[in-house]
Amino acid sequence: MTSSGKINKGNNAPEAEHKALPENYGTTEASLLPRDPNWMFIYWEITENSKKEACRLHGADIFQKGRQVIRVREVAEGDAAGKYFDIPVMHDAKSWYVNVQESGRAYCCEVGLALPDGAFVSLVRTNTVNLPAGRVSDVTDEKWMAVTADFDKLLQLSGVEYIGKGSGEVAKSLAQRWEMLRTVFSRASSWGVSSMAAPQAPQKQAEKKFWLVADCELILYGATEPDAFVTVSGRKVNLNPDGTFSMRFALPDGIVDLPIKAVSKDETDSREIDIKVTRATTTDGK
């Protein structure tokens, strides 16, 4: 069983058969699942009883007054109140994909009502999800410091450029394989009407859909004194507590100029590094 299939943009609907399962389980609950560094999936169920209870506690017109939202909370360490934002959504949607800007953090969601006076009525709360950072760690240990300069090269040797490409060529071969399996098997499942379909001529069946996609992004990283003031292309950069920083850029064709400037806290000293990156993409146009 191969396992590196390509996500297929044209295939995004569930098989109708799933409707054979119950729509509700009769309990108010919500769950949050991690998808990748910036996306989560939430599903929920809110029973009529829970809605009545909310009306009893907060007023019969609470559902008219309040906006239906998902409140996405960053779960802060300790007791500090974390940041949050609201996604307007109909409660009847029952599931949603939640996008967050900051990867590598912990989140939980509440489905509820945002009231005009700023109050929030929570109907159900999810578990907490820890999202992966999706980049090289800022944490370095003492032993590491001696070889920091080579990490860049080590990343190249480790195949960093293949990350997130579904293991690159592997996925491509597998996708072809699955394409073949689909032509061979799916029309001919032992279950369902598909097995009644007439077989097609082998030539047609075996058409290869060959494809290639590739793109790249740019990750800039560095370190300085933790209290220094750093800008990249004139924009202020927030440093990590240990003075490291990293930024991720889209990388279009052309020249990207990234002047990096650090000024010491007492403004008596500064350092500048200028990085120019050129990208040129050519395709064979097929």
Next chain:
Amino acid sequence: MANKEKGYLSLVLHAHLPFIRHPEYEDFLEEDWFFEAMCETYIPLLDVYERLTAEGTDFRVTMSITPPLCNMMADPLLRERFRRYYSLRLELAEKEVVRNRNTQFLEVAKMYETKFRRIRELYEDYYHGNVLAGFKKFQDMGKLEIITCGATHGFLPLELRKEAVHAQIKLAADDYRTHFGRGPRGIWLAECAYNPGDDVYLKAQGIRYFFLETHGIIYGSPRPRYGVYAPVYCPSGVAAFGRDMESAQQVWSAETGYPGDSRYREFYRDLGYDLEYDYVKPYLHQDGVRRNIGMKYCKITGRVQLNEKAPYNPAEAREMAASHAGNFMFNRERQIEHLNHFLGKKPVVVSMYDAELYGHWWYEGVDFLEFLFKKVHHDQKTIKMVTPSEYLSLHPDNQVVQPSMSTWGDKGYNEVWLNGTNDWMYRHLHKQVERMVELANKFPTADGILKRALNQCAREVVLGMSSDWAFLMTVGTAKSYSTKRFVAHTHRFTGLYEQIMGNRIEEGYLGDIEWRDNIFPAVDYRVFSTAEAEKAAAGK
């Protein structure tokens, strides 16, 4: 001279198929996935191990044989059906040698006859229908390290309950013990999907290592000193080995990858379509629809139409596989020399592949592996092949790093198993797990029919957890079959759950489900209890 090598190569093959077994049908199409993989990958690999051992060529390989695959290999019904499958192929191959005695296809026809005769010989005379005994033999010799996988290839990062994670690992380890006579030292986490912290449940089963996609290691914290070229220890002390992309690319690159060579066998020209209908009909499924039957007479040839493909030449293709193995080894030698110089220590290059890609997808892939083992053994001194266990006993000191959540799927995280085609499953799956935990906690000491019903509930839950269903929905292959399977297991679980909670278990209903879904004959439903999971997490 001892210690002359500059580094290590660890070859890891992941062998897995979902549990597909339909006693309610005389003839079931999807069962062919297993039979094809038996003929093209699993038995040919055993053949290679047999030959290398007979010749005195030492080799090292690590293979996951997942619990669903173990259960299929051990199942009497599937063994019998496999016998029927290869016997029909052999019968056709023998007819074909006669039919082609004056054609340019004689050599390839003879190749299939030899191949299926050898399959029969190995299956019947060597292993008496039990290929697991074959794999165990090479494990006991120390040449093959068999590792396990989650009980049903469950996708752990999308499980909310730790009881479910524990159950997947514990059931797998117990099943492994019954087949191989000792506990598993390593595990292949399904889809290389790792969720930080799950390693404590591996440790509880005595599992010492697992594998990660490249970024699982290099996005770990703190930064890994040696990238993917040395394992790291999770805080629990379980080791994680990272995948080397360069060797993965070497095999599968579209530009320079080996399987696309024009002399290799063409996958898309199959006798199931090429032969006279009446002649081939006895070898098709009962519905009589033409499909691939796994016998193919042409080579890739080049960029030509399928009807212009040239006859396959087995000797020429085998030579090519030898040459590609030489190329692969040469590149590993250079890579390892370079890494050794750069890192200042012996690197371990971990080359991970789906086992079924060798033989099934790339027909000559098994020959390639055989040549690679031979060349590494006889022709060089730079590389030493090791299993992860051997590496860890040679180099027990490794950096402690918390690896990142990651998978080997498209885009590197969970999206393949969580998107618009399959996200509807999780609501139901999580509900089943919650109810299963409730049952296990409520009945700490069941017996009789209640115990049987609870055990069957556990089987249904784990069958529904198989990552294959979500995967097949995403790629759109067998989407209908995988949806039906998930729905069927959900219904069976819910039916039993309601009967148990209503204290009205119907023996006929239960017996029918037991007959259909007989995976894990020795399952103990208490594996889902909260107390067990907590005990495992606490290291007791």
